[in-house]
Amino acid sequence: LAADLRSKDSLPELAERLVRSYGELAAIEHLDERPLPRPQAVLEIIQDLKELIFPGYGSRRNLDWSRIAETAGGLLAGLHGRLCEQIACALRHEAEAGRDGAGDEGRFFDLDLRAQRKSIQLLESLPRLRRLIATDVQAAYDGDPAAGSLHEIVCSYPGLEAVTVYRLAHELHGLGVPLLPRMMTEWAHSRTGIDIHPGARIGPGFFIDHGTGVVIGETCEIADHVKLYQGVTLGALSFQTDGQGNLVRGTKRHPTIQRRVVIYANATVLGGATIVGAGAVIGAGVSITKSVPANTIVTVEKPSLRFREAS
Amino acid sequence: LAADLRSKDSLPELAERLVRSYGELAAIEHLDERPLPRPQAVLEIIQDLKELIFPGYGSRRNLDWSRIAETAGGLLAGLHGRLCEQIACALRHEAEAGRDGAGDEGRFFDLDLRAQRKSIQLLESLPRLRRLIATDVQAAYDGDPAAGSLHEIVCSYPGLEAVTVYRLAHELHGLGVPLLPRMMTEWAHSRTGIDIHPGARIGPGFFIDHGTGVVIGETCEIADHVKLYQGVTLGALSFQTDGQGNLVRGTKRHPTIQRRVVIYANATVLGGATIVGAGAVIGAGVSITKSVPANTIVTVEKPSLRFREAS
Amino acid sequence: LAADLRSKDSLPELAERLVRSYGELAAIEHLDERPLPRPQAVLEIIQDLKELIFPGYGSRRNLDWSRIAETAGGLLAGLHGRLCEQIACALRHEAEAGRDGAGDEGRFFDLDLRAQRKSIQLLESLPRLRRLIATDVQAAYDGDPAAGSLHEIVCSYPGLEAVTVYRLAHELHGLGVPLLPRMMTEWAHSRTGIDIHPGARIGPGFFIDHGTGVVIGETCEIADHVKLYQGVTLGALSFQTDGQGNLVRGTKRHPTIQRRVVIYANATVLGGATIVGAGAVIGAGVSITKSVPANTIVTVEKPSLRFREAS
Numbered sequence: 001l002a003a004d005l006r007s008k009d010s011l012p013e014l015a016e017r018l019v020r021s022y023g024e025l026a027a028i029e030h031l032d033e034r035p036l037p038r039p040q041a042v043l044e045i046i047q048d049l050k051e052l053i054f055p056g057y058g059s060r061r062n063l064d065w066s067r068i069a070e071t072a073g074g075l076l077a078g079l080h081g082r083l084c085e086q087i088a089c090a091l092r093h094e095a096e097a098g099r100d101g102a103g104d105e106g107r108f109f110d111l112d113l114r115a116q117r118k119s120i121q122l123l124e125s126l127p128r129l130r131r132l133i134a135t136d137v138q139a140a141y142d143g144d145p146a147a148g149s150l151h152e153i154v155c156s157y158p159g160l161e162a163v164t165v166y167r168l169a170h171e172l173h174g175l176g177v178p179l180l181p182r183m184m185t186e187w188a189h190s191r192t193g194i195d196i197h198p199g200a201r202i203g204p205g206f207f208i209d210h211g212t213g214v215v216i217g218e219t220c221e222i223a224d225h226v227k228l229y230q231g232v233t234l235g236a237l238s239f240q241t242d243g244q245g246n247l248v249r250g251t252k253r254h255p256t257i258q259r260r261v262v263i264y265a266n267a268t269v270l271g272g273a274t275i276v277g278a279g280a281v282i283g284a285g286v287s288i289t290k291s292v293p294a295n296t297i298v299t300v301e302k303p304s305l306r307f308r309e310a311s
Numbered sequence: 312l313a314a315d316l317r318s319k320d321s322l323p324e325l326a327e328r329l330v331r332s333y334g335e336l337a338a339i340e341h342l343d344e345r346p347l348p349r350p351q352a353v354l355e356i357i358q359d360l361k362e363l364i365f366p367g368y369g370s371r372r373n374l375d376w377s378r379i380a381e382t383a384g385g386l387l388a389g390l391h392g393r394l395c396e397q398i399a400c401a402l403r404h405e406a407e408a409g410r411d412g413a414g415d416e417g418r419f420f421d422l423d424l425r426a427q428r429k430s431i432q433l434l435e436s437l438p439r440l441r442r443l444i445a446t447d448v449q450a451a452y453d454g455d456p457a458a459g460s461l462h463e464i465v466c467s468y469p470g471l472e473a474v475t476v477y478r479l480a481h482e483l484h485g486l487g488v489p490l491l492p493r494m495m496t497e498w499a500h501s502r503t504g505i506d507i508h509p510g511a512r513i514g515p516g517f518f519i520d521h522g523t524g525v526v527i528g529e530t531c532e533i534a535d536h537v538k539l540y541q542g543v544t545l546g547a548l549s550f551q552t553d554g555q556g557n558l559v560r561g562t563k564r565h566p567t568i569q570r571r572v573v574i575y576a577n578a579t580v581l582g583g584a585t586i587v588g589a590g591a592v593i594g595a596g597v598s599i600t601k602s603v604p605a606n607t608i609v610t611v612e613k614p615s616l617r618f619r620e621a622s
Numbered sequence: 623l624a625a626d627l628r629s630k631d632s633l634p635e636l637a638e639r640l641v642r643s644y645g646e647l648a649a650i651e652h653l654d655e656r657p658l659p660r661p662q663a664v665l666e667i668i669q670d671l672k673e674l675i676f677p678g679y680g681s682r683r684n685l686d687w688s689r690i691a692e693t694a695g696g697l698l699a700g701l702h703g704r705l706c707e708q709i710a711c712a713l714r715h716e717a718e719a720g721r722d723g724a725g726d727e728g729r730f731f732d733l734d735l736r737a738q739r740k741s742i743q744l745l746e747s748l749p750r751l752r753r754l755i756a757t758d759v760q761a762a763y764d765g766d767p768a769a770g771s772l773h774e775i776v777c778s779y780p781g782l783e784a785v786t787v788y789r790l791a792h793e794l795h796g797l798g799v800p801l802l803p804r805m806m807t808e809w810a811h812s813r814t815g816i817d818i819h820p821g822a823r824i825g826p827g828f829f830i831d832h833g834t835g836v837v838i839g840e841t842c843e844i845a846d847h848v849k850l851y852q853g854v855t856l857g858a859l860s861f862q863t864d865g866q867g868n869l870v871r872g873t874k875r876h877p878t879i880q881r882r883v884v885i886y887a888n889a890t891v892l893g894g895a896t897i898v899g900a901g902a903v904i905g906a907g908v909s910i911t912k913s914v915p916a917n918t919i920v921t922v923e924k925p926s927l928r929f930r931e932a933s
Contacts, residue, residue, distance in 0.1 A: 011702060014745055015695040021749040022677055022690065025756045027772050030678030032686045036777055040681075055333055056341030059351075064343045068333065073326040080322060097771060123325055127332040134336045145547070145560045146508060146529045149408060150338050152490060155347055156497045179774060186778045193504050193523065193815050193834045195852070197768060212504045212815065213524045213542065213835045215852050215887070218768045230506070230526050231542060231577070231835065231853060233887040233906065236767070247767045265526070265544040265579050266853070268887050268906040284544065284579040285598040287907040287922050297930050300598050308608050366644055367652030370662075375654045379644065384637040391633060434636055438643040445647045456858070456869045457819060457840045460719060461649050463801060466658055467808045504815050504834065523815045524835045524853065541817070541837050542853060542888070576837070576855040576890050595855065595890040596909040611909050619919050 034093050037086045042183045045086065048079045049168055053130055057154050080119050087172075088115035090179040118175045125171050135204040135224075136163050143207045143227050159208035162194035166202070173198035193230075202226075203259070210265075217254035219272060226257050229265040229284075237271035237289055258294065345404050348397045353494045356397065359390045360479055364441055368465050387434060394430035398483075399423050401490040429486045436482050446515040446535075447474050454518045454538050470519035473505035477513070484509035504541075513537075514570070521576075528565035530583060537568050540576040540595075548582035548600055569605065656715050659708045664805045667708065670701045671790050675752050679776050702741050709794075710737035712801040740797045747793050757826040757846075758785050765829045765849050781830035784816035788824070795820035815852075824848075825881070832887075839876035841894060848879050851887040851906075859893035859911055880916065 022029045030036065051058040052075055055068060063071060091111050140153045140160060147153055153160055165188035169181035181198035189195040193212035196202075200216045203224035208214055213231035216222070220234045236253035252272035261276050263269065264284040269276060276282065277294030286298050333340045341347065362369040363386055366379060374382060402422050451464045451471060458464055464471055476499035480492035492509035500506040504523035507513075511527045514535035519525055524542035527533070531545045547564035563583035572587050574580065575595040580587060587593065588605030597609050644651045652658065673680040674697055677690060685693060713733050762775045762782060769775055775782055787810035791803035803820035811817040815834035818824075822838050825846035830836055835853035838844070842856045858875035874894035883898050885891065886906040891898060898904065899916030908920050 008699075008702065010742060011698050011745070012695060014748075015691060015698050017749050018674060018694050018698070018752075019691050021752050025752055028676055028752065028756050028759055028776060030676070030685075030773070030776075031690055033678065036679065036773065038681075052329060054339055054341070056344065057347065059349075063341075068342055069326060069330050072329050073323060076322050076326050076329070077319075080319065093773070097773070120321060123322070126325075127328050130329075130332050130336055130339065134339050137339055142558070145558045145562075145564065146510075148489065151341070151347065151404070151408070152493060154339060154341075155490065156493045158497060158500060178770065179777065182774060182778045186780060189780060189834070190813050191501050195832050195834060199768075210506050210526045210544075212500070212506060212526070213853055213888075215832045215834070229546070230544065231524055231888065233852065235851070235887060235906075247764070249767045251767075253767065265546060266524075266542065266577055266888055266907070270906065283598070284546075284581065285577070285596060285907060287905070295931055309606055363640060365650055365652070367655065368658065370660075374652075379653055380637060380641050383640050384634060387633050387637050387640070388630075391630065431632060434633070437636075438639050441640075441643050441647055441650065445650050448650055453869070456871045456873075456875065457821075459800065462652070462658065462715070462719070463804060465650060465652075466801065467804050469808060469811060502812050521817050521837045521855075523811070523817060523837070540857070541855065542835055576857060577835075577853065577888055594909070595857075595892065596888070596907060620917055 034096050035089055036093055037089045037180050037183055039183065039187075041082055041086050042180065042187060045079065045082055046165060046168070046184060046187060048075055048082075049126075050164065051075060052079075052126055053133060053164065054154055076123060080116075080123060083119035083122065084112070084115050086180055087118050087177050088112050090177055091115055094178045118172070118177055121175055122168070122171055129167050129171065132167060132204055133160075133164055136160060136206050139205040139207040139225060139227070140209075144209055158192035158194065159211045162188045162192045162196060162211060162214075163202075163206055163208065166196040166198065166200070169198040170200070170202075200254070213266070219252045220254040221256045223257060223259040223261075223278070225260045227262045229263065231266035232263045233268045233270070235268065235270050237274075345407050346400055347404055348400045348491050348494055350494065350498075352393055352397050353491065353498060356390065356393055357476060357479070357495060357498060359386055359393075360437075361475065362386060363390070363437055364444060364475065365465050391427075391430050391434060394433065395423070395426045397491055398429050398488050399426035401488055402426055405489045429483070429488055432486055433479070433482055440478050440482065443478060443515055444471075444475055447471060447517050450516040450518040450536060450538070451520075455520055469503035469505065470522045473499045473503045473507060473522060473525075474513075474517055474519065477507040477509065477511070480509040481511070481513075511565070524577070530563045531565040532567045534568065534570040534572075534589070536571045538573045540574065542577035543574045544579045544581070546579065546581050548585075656718050657711055658715055659711045659802050659805055661805065661809075663704055663708050664802065665809060667701065667704055668787060668790070668806060668809060670697055670704075671748075672786065673697060674701070674748055675755060675786065676776050698745060702738075702745060705741035705744065706734070706737045708802055709740050709799050710734050712799055713737055716800045740794070740799055743797055744790070744793055751789050751793065754789060754826055755782075755786055758782060758828050761827040761829040761847060761849070762831075766831055780814035780816065781833045784810045784814045784818060784833060784836075785824075785828055785830065788818040788820065788822070791820040792822070792824075822876070835888070841874045842876040843878045845879060845881040845883075845900070847882045849884045851885065853888035854885045855890045855892070857890065857892050859896075 051060060056063045137150055137153050140157055141147050141150055165184055169184040173181040185196055185198050194208060194214045196216040197218040199218040200220040202222040205225040208228045210230035214228055215233045215235060217235050234255050242248055254272060255269045255274040257276045258278040260279045263282040266285050267282045268287045270289045275291040277292055279295040280292045281297045283299035285300055292298055362371060367374045399422060448461055448464050451468055452458050452461055476495055480495040484492040496507055496509050505519060505525045507527040508529040510529040511531040513533040516536040519539045521541035525539055526544045526546060528546050545566050553559055565583060566580045566585040568587045569589040571590045574593040577596050578593045579598045581600045586602040588603055590606040591603050592608045594610035596611055603609055673682060678685045710733060759772055759775050762779055763769050763772055787806055791806040795803040807818055807820050816830060816836045818838040819840040821840040822842040824844040827847040830850045832852035836850055837855045837857060839857050856877050876894060877891045877896040879898045880900040882901045885904040888907050889904045890909045892911045897913040899914055901917040902914045903919045905921035907922055914920055
């Protein structure tokens, strides 16, 4: 009992030391600051956007044509409210950090209004994004002999989930919304193992099969009808630094993939100047840092394997 | 305020356009159709099945022998109800899609009864599946020097979780239940990064260590006491197409792995005719598209690395 | 209806058979035993620890300096209670399994008191762990041109999440707490695809980018300012067995990585005697089982690729 009291007794002193450490390490505390977008709200926004893109597949089941207009209207109104709130959080946070380039007086001006406009712009893009995502669903069916139906793909394919969330996040990223797009793609990354940066540009008919371990970097450009397998990295080769040794941000660091390219499991394509030509096939485990001509097959040479008897 | 009203004002018109897009892109809507299996119900089914397979490890703790018969009986009754409902959803959905081959009049006949039989058949298989899964737990202990106890494996090994869900889904798949088995293995895929198609055939004493990125294709055949590490792909080499350029579905596209094979991290074994012989060892990062004789060790040749000084 | 009744009728007999199988396969039941740590409690402990390490980023938002001492104090008191309970579970479970080496009479002695001491020792380490984790956040910013701010890293980088949970689990592991540390790192593994064993030793300024598929084994030693990309394995080469063919547990089986090493995507470094020298760079897809001198770049030789035209 004495020991129990002694140990609990140390907690107030520990709390004090911990709070002192908050003052000393301000870089990883977020006290007295404007609130960041909330992970729970980000999740709800993704779920409602998916419900609008794939009506009848989500938690609102048994939707029929007689009720769909009302349901879609209600979902849009609720989503708009939540989007406005979270976009405003992200904008306000960035404005406070002084990273938007505007003068001090202009930073917070019309911030809620700007958030509303961006929310409406995202929602207005939904019919267009549905047409784009429908090409991704078809590409999955055309590219996977194990797919039994389009329904099975919408219900259960993680590649489609990651690409859908990416397409929404890319739209918000294009509208200049900070933080939120990355939180959305990281939610999809956590669920699927597929990490697509919201800044990447990806054409229609995109299919990622299995998908775990796929990484698509910020400045990738991917044309239409490209197919990737699990573990494929479209990454950077090395990073430029300025005179002070700091990283230069914003240059093209990731490859360009032309139309109808297929990249098999665990292949790695690196570098901002690397172009994989249309129709090329990159074999499993291949690592590439230079461009590949159109309609070429690149594989690891077979003799590089060594066979010996197991003891 | 005026702008605020204007932006909200556009929502009804947007809802209309969105609903119009549902009519135009029927492939990715699910309105006016029979309900699909619900992800939440699939999750609850998996949890209860695990509770019956590993009694006392799950949320029902402190189970003792005096109460276990009653608890198991209650769990089975509840599970049966939920399984019947979700299996019926899957069967009805497939029947409606006209993909079960039966004549129009017979499609929906006895559908609930069929669902009940399949549910009972799954539940009847549990004692047999427990014996199989016990060999997987033992294989994990025998294969991982970091494993402190069998309990630690049941509590925390993602490989065991993925294999357990696969064994249950494979049983349902064998009973001819559509959609549900894949939803189960994709739930496990999301949690563990291990993607095992319910159609694969896997013998006793199967161990996947770490596991993130493992892919096991639909037509794989894996004998007893095989060990895989993270990132291993047992995949297809290329796909057959018919005269119209459509994929041929249902042929053997994935490899056969004989007993006591070990495949190390990020290795790739591809092709339906590829057989890895008993006792063979496939090294990390190796990519194979041809058969490997029994008791052979295959590694990437060392000279293929290039060493130079970093600047 | 008759069939319905018949099928439900078989459930009690099935329950009986299942319970019989619990008696036959005792290795995978946990009846009549002391409770194991609960996954839900482990999750709550991780969330509260993160809240104390990154104040203001978690669910308790809008925290300000005037209230932080009170909030931190409340969190610490609640955490201490939960930690005591779960640590005691883990210790009691191990004591019962007779694996702690103590004599029978001493096994359960002072168990709650020992749990309290270990809980306080973990909480006392938080200011020190914060300083360590702040170096990890800075390393992520210095190592990733796509990072917009330190806030973005704390909010959304899975590598930071996995390393934070590892640092907490490693502390508990060092205090001799069984089961719980591994349950913590497996929670992070499930969320991020990054599998770091609590026993590994990792220096300050550690950054894992993207991270899906990374595996860091139990006996790894990693010096300061090391950077890993997705799919990197720091693993074992082969396992020693004793005279009876059982695995020898506890030897150094995993590599040593010296300071300022960078290891690119899907590379594999294996073996307890393998040392990657300071400043070395290991290229994407490289597989290494021997030591690498300091300041060396290791890449897969380019000629091992084969180019041919696609048909």
